[in-house]
Structure formats: C-alpha cells, structure tokens
Amino acid sequence: MGVKLRKETVERFVNANGYEIVEKQGITAASDVSGLSRPTVYAILEKYPKQPKRIIPQYVKDFDTTEGAKQFLSKNRNRIKTWKKCYSLGLKCYLLLGRKDSLNWTIDDYRKLWMYEKFTDTVTQRTSDTTVFGLRLWMKTMGKHDLLQQEEFVTRGLKRPKSRKSWCLEDEHLIELIKATKHHYLLLIAEIGVKSGGRISSILGVRPLDCNFEKDLIMMYEPKIKDYRPRFLDQGCMGRVKRYIEDYQIAPDKPLFPSYSTVRKTLKAVAVDANISQLASMRGTTHIFKHTFVTQGAFHDLSMESISEQTGTNPNTLRDFYVGVKEKKLRHELLGETLDVSPYHKWVETFESLWSQQYSSIPVQKKIKAEQQPKPTDPSGKPRVINWIAIKRLTENPNTPTPLRNYWLAKLKTEGKN
Numbered sequence: 415m416g417v418k419l420r421k422e423t424v425e426r427f428v429n430a431n432g433y434e435i436v437e438k439q440g441i442t443a444a445s446d447v448s449g450l451s452r453p454t455v456y457a458i459l460e461k462y463p464k465q466p467k468r469i470i471p472q473y474v475k476d477f478d479t480t481e482g483a484k485q486f487l488s489k490n491r492n493r494i495k496t497w498k499k500c501y502s503l504g505l506k507c508y509l510l511l512g513r514k515d516s517l518n519w520t521i522d523d524y525r526k527l528w529m530y531e532k533f534t535d536t537v538t539q540r541t542s543d544t545t546v547f548g549l550r551l552w553m554k555t556m557g558k559h560d561l562l563q564q565e566e567f568v569t570r571g572l573k574r575p576k577s578r579k580s581w582c583l584e585d586e587h588l589i590e591l592i593k594a595t596k597h598h599y600l601l602l603i604a605e606i607g608v609k610s611g612g613r614i615s616s617i618l619g620v621r622p623l624d625c626n627f628e629k630d631l632i633m634m635y636e637p638k639i640k641d642y643r644p645r646f647l648d649q650g651c652m653g654r655v656k657r658y659i660e661d662y663q664i665a666p667d668k669p670l671f672p673s674y675s676t677v678r679k680t681l682k683a684v685a686v687d688a689n690i691s692q693l694a695s696m697r698g699t700t701h702i703f704k705h706t707f708v709t710q711g712a713f714h715d716l717s718m719e720s721i722s723e724q725t726g727t728n729p730n731t732l733r734d735f736y737v738g739v740k741e742k743k744l745r746h747e748l749l750g751e752t753l754d755v756s757p758y759h760k761w762v763e764t765f766e767s768l769w770s771q772q773y774s775s776i777p778v779q780k781k782i783k784a785e786q787q788p789k790p791t792d793p794s795g796k797p798r799v800i801n802w803i804a805i806k807r808l809t810e811n812p813n814t815p816t817p818l819r820n821y822w823l824a825k826l827k828t829e830g831k832n
Contacts, residue, residue, distance in 0.1 A: 419457055421469075423450065427458050429472035433465045477508050482516030486555045494551065503548040516556055524549065524561060581702060582709040583608070587690050592768050594688035598658055598776055599671045600680050605654070605769055606632070607703025609762060610645035611711070611725035613638075614700040618674060622659050623666045627652055636726045643726045648759070650766045654773050661778045674700075708732055714758040802826070 427433075430448035436459065445452045477483055486504060490497045504516060507527050511519065527533065533545040541549075553561055561567055583591065588608065595601045606617055616634040624633045630652050633642045647655075655670070664670055671677065678700060685694035693702060704725060711721050722729045756764075805826065809819050 419454075419461060423454065424458055424462065424466065425469050426450065427455065428465060428469050431471075431473075432458070473509065473513065474505065476513065477505050480508070480515045480517075482518075482556060483508075486516070486552065489555050490551065496547075499544070500548040500551050503545065504552055507549075507552070516552060519552075519556065519558075521561060524553070524558075524567065528566065581692070582706040583690075583693075583702060587688070587693075588706070588765065589768065590688040591684060591690060591693075592765070592772050594684045595772065596684075596776060597680055598661070598773065598778070600677060600684065601769070601773055601776070602651075602654060602658055603671055603677060603700070604681075604703060605651050606645070606647065607700065608706050608710075609647055609651055610634075611704045611707035611721065611727075612645055613704060614674060614677070616643075618669060618671050618677070620670050621667055622664055622670065625652070625655055625659075627656055639726055643724075645724060648762060648766075650770060654769065657773070662780065710761065711758055714755055714761045716758040802829070 427444070427448050427450060430444070432444045432448050432455070435444040435447055436455070441452060441455050441459075445455050448455070450458075483501070483504065486501060487497075490500070494500065507519075508514065508516065510527065510530060511523050514523070527549060528541050533541050550562060550567065553559070553567070591604060592601070595604065603614070603617055606612060606620075607614070610632070612634050613636070616636055619635050620632055626632070630647055630649055632645045632647060632652075632655070634645050635641070636643050658664075658670065681700060682694060693699070708721055708725065711724075712718065718729045718732065721732060725732070805822050808814055809822050809826065
C-alpha cells in the first residue's frame with residue numbers, strides 16, 4: 415500500500431485499543447480514536463493481522479504503575495507460585511472496573527467481579543475456583559481481610575466436581591477411536607496406553623533400544639518415580655511396535671513418537687471424528703488411556719497390585735482417583751443381575767483383530783528426503799536465485815567463520831561459479 419510503518423505508529427494504534435475497536439466498530443472508528451489515517455490502519459492490519467505481542471499496550475503499563483499492582487508484586491512475587499496468573503487476573507479486573515486502582519476496590523467492586531460471567535465455571539455455574547483463589551489473594555494483599563469472612567466471598571463449594579473416576583473409554587468408545595485413527599503413531603500410543611497404563615510422558619520417551627521383543631516388554635522411564643518401569647504387552651502389540659520401527663526406519667536411540675503437542679492435536683481431531691464428546695471437549699488429553707487401563711483392568715479382575723506395578727502408581731491413589739465405577743458390576747452385586755466378566759487378557763484379545771486391521775489399513779507416511787524436496791521459492795512463487803557475487807565476497811572476507819566459508823566454497827565449486 416506504500417505506507418511505511420514506524421514502531422511508534424503501531425504502538426499508538428495498539429495503545430488506543432485499535433484491534434478491539436476494528437473488530438467491534440470498524441476501521442473508520444479505529445482511525446478516529448487512534449488519530450491515524452485509514453490507509454495507515456489498513457497497512458497495520460495487513461502487516462499485523464493480530465496484535466503484536468512484543469508491543470506492550472499502554473493500559474498494561476498504566477496498571478504496572480498503580481500502587482495496588484506494586485503492592486501485590488512486593489508481597490507475592492517470591493511467595494506464591496501462581497502469582498503471574500493472579501497478577502494477570504488483577505489486570506483483567508482493573509480493566510473491567512474502569513482502570514480503577516486495586517487499592518480502592520470496594521465491596522461492590524468485588525461483587526461485580528464475583529458475578530462477572532467470563533469468570534464463571536461452565537460446569538458449576540459459579541465463579542471458578544482458580545478465579546476465586548486469585549480474587550481472595552488480591553483481597554488479602556489489599557488488606558480487605560474483613561471481606562474474606564463474608565459468605566459471598568468464601569471458597570467452599572466452588573470447586574469443580576471430582577469426575578475423573580468416571581473418565582475412561584468404554585468398549586464402544588475404544589472401538590470407534592481405533593476406527594477413526596489414521597496415524598500409526600497415535601494408534602500405537604493409544605494401544606500401549608490402554609494396555610499398560612503408562613503416562614504420555616513415559617510413552618513418548620520410548621526408543622527402539624527400550625523394547626525387548628523376546629520377553630514382550632518395554633522399559634518406560636517414569637519421571638514421577640525417576641526410574642524405569644517394565645511394561646508387559648501382548649505379542650500382537652509388540653509385533654506392531656516392531657513393524658512400526660521397521661516401516662519408519664527409526665534409529666535405536668531415537669524416540670518412536672512425535673512431540674506431545676502433535677499427539678494431543680491429532681487425538682482431539684480423532685475424538686471429534688469418533689464422536690467421543692467428553693474426550694473432544696478436553697482438548698484431546700492423553701491421560702484418558704491410563705484411566706481406561708485402570709478402570710477396565712479392575713473390572714476384568716486384574717488385581718490392584720498388578721495394576722500398581724504396571725502403572726507405577728500407589729494403590730491408594732489408584733482407588734481414589736483412577737478406578738471408575740462400573741454400573742454392570744454394581745447391578746450384579748446389588749440386584750443379582752447376571753454379569754459375565756472375562757479375564758483381562760481375554761478382554762484384550764477381543765480387540766486384537768481391530769488393532770491389527772487398522773494398522774494395516776493406514777499407509778506408511780514416510781518423510782520426503784532433502785534431495786526430493788522442492789527448491790525454496792520467494793513470495794512471488796519463482797525459484798529463489800542465489801547472488802553468487804555476494805557469496806564470493808562472503809568467502810573472501812577474512813571475518814567469515816571457517817565452517818560458513820568452507821560450505822559456500824564447496825557450493826561455488828559444485829555450481830562451477832569459481
């Protein structure tokens with residue numbers, strides 16, 4: 415557009431809440447508020463579609479200079495682990511209350527914050543426990559100890575219900591998850607997690623040299639206990655792990671699987687395709703595999719000692735947080751209804767053909783080698799042209815690092831540009 419943007423111009427636009435005004439009222443309104451021309455606003459939005467993070471808005475600077483913020487930092491920076499989140503909450507409250515110093519917040523202000531809909535938990539329909547903790551910390555720091563005793567500002571009953579024990583994959587969910595998985599790595603992670611109860615951090619650290627195919631076990635490192643734990647898996651699973659190593663030519667000392675962020679993102683997409691709403695709504699969290707192993711293992715008569723050995727978790731912790739209640743078992747014991755429970759190894763066998771069939775149906779997705787990759791292009795789409803005159807000057811410069819000089823000398827010789 416021909417408009418040159420200076421750093422001061424972008425800061426001026428940001429400090430005037432330009433992005434928010436553009437979204438709600440349009441470019442003309444943002445131009446009037448910031449005092450910048452419409453072409454300049456267009457240029458800023460074209461170059462920075464989202465607000466640049468490195469530019470600190472003026473309202474943040476104003477908040478940092480308030481006496482309440484200074485007092486909060488001096489008392490909590492080195493004492494509370496979550497002080498950054500609480501400080502960020504204070505900034506939101508500062509803006510919500512019309513940039514009012516936290517030292518001057520009244521009981522009516524705190525009531526307004528307590529009832530703010532964006533601070534409300536979707537499950538309990540009340541102020542979320544993290545927000546309550548942060549607001550009460552601001553009260554203590556500002557000396558409002560008398561308000562902490564009032565019923566409307568207490569913490570009791572504000573926490574989310576403990577529903578983790580019911581959080582596992584039932585048989586029908588597991589079947590749909592397997593069918594919807596289109597990546598070998600995620601299929602194996604799910605299988606190893608369901609069959610061994612390993613945490614995702616342990617599974618992602620597995621290397622080929624940790625796999626013992628003769629004894630059907632994988633040595634997994636558990637960060638919580640800081641030790642390796644043997645995970646015993648059936649021959650079908652170990653066979654697929656071996657095939658995976660061969661298909662993708664993984665070096666003995668390299669991890670089998672990609673990063674956690676990649677796995678979590680892929681798992682969420684699979685959960686959406688498989689219509690597992692609980693898993694999809696929790697951002698594809700991988701900890702469900704451990705819960706599934708513990709709950710299904712306990713239901714299929716796997717002893718708590720074996721589950722504890724396999725997962726590396728204390729039996730009491732397993733009973734308190736991981737073992738979900740099976741309705742069929744309760745109805746059998748309380749109402750006398752028939753219950754046909756197969757042993758754990760028999761339950762695992764019922765899914766063997768599905769694991770194997772799904773792995774075979776997924777094509778091997780090998781990475782393109784460097785020499786096969788297309789040559790880089792510039793923004794116009796044309797092949798990038800190397801300035802050999804500049805390269806020759808670079809190699810002749812005595813200050814050029816030796817490795818860089820040798821690299822380009824070899825390039826010059828290969829391309830015949832000497």
